[in-house]
């Protein structure tokens with residue numbers, strides 16, 4: 256038996272169709288959602304992600320506002336762009352593409368954003384609201400993971416979930432999201448200091464690999480029938496490589512592949528955050 260696929264690409268396309276209708280309804284009310292992006296430097300990966308976000312916006316009728324700064328931009332220059340987007344009424348939500356080039360303080364930049372325009376859910380106020388269980392835009396990748404599981408009717412309540420990685424964009428907020436009363440999962444957050452990763456993964460009904468270590472999760476570690484989501488992306492000469500070894504498909508019940516799994520869902524949730532913020536305005 257080989258695992259069934261959690262098709263993030265198809266699911267994201269369905270979500271974009273729903274959003275297209277909601278954006279049309281907003282326009283009827285005279286509300287025009289606009290997504291801003293701030294790209295600093297010329298990392299090819301970051302550039303292609305940002306280009307993808309603008310393509311998605313065009314597909315659902317959200318206006319795009321692109322700001323680009325050179326890799327040697329100063330902290331003050333980046334902050335000036337953030338202040339400008341905070342004030343711009345055409346920009347209803349925006350993101351600062353991470354990571355920022357060395358020497359720039361991303362936390363200070365995030366803190367300067369208007370939390371109401373934080374399309375990524377990464378502003379400290381919004382992460383604080385997530386901790387407190389208050390309404391806030393949710394971080395896109397964790398939200399995309401929960402949405403993908405829901406749309407495939409994968410049972411989250413009561414599940415033993417192992418999250419590998421404690422980063423601020425994925426692992427850390429995903430643990431918070433999945434342990435909310437509405438999700439009711441039991442979460443083990445593993446990281447580079449975890450003594451015996453395999454022992455934890457073997458117990459898991461759902462495994463989320465977000466460590467950025469190619470092939471970290473191998474077939475022998477996975478409980479037969481478990482749900483495995485690959486969130487890792489490493490660029491190699493051979494192309495993009497995920498955190499999940501391909502042979503995991505021979506034991507897992509469901510797999511979210513990379514590419515075509517969580518990545519497209521992340522982008523769909525960014526659009527969703529922008530549309531929801533505009534609907535609330």
Ligand SMILES: Nc1nc(=O)c2c([nH]1)NC[C@@H]1CN(c3ccc(C(=O)N[C@@H](CCC(=O)O)C(=O)O)cc3)C=[N+]21
Nearest residue numbers: 304350351352353354375395513514515516518519521
């Ligand atoms: N402020 C900020 N917000 C982010 O959401 C953010 C960020 N910074 N920095 C970088 C990471 C990475 N990320 C991805 C989004 C989509 C795909 C995606 O769509 N991947 C496709 C193809 C992979 C590819 O071609 O690169 C797939 O998995 O099928 C991947 C990665 C968002 N990030």
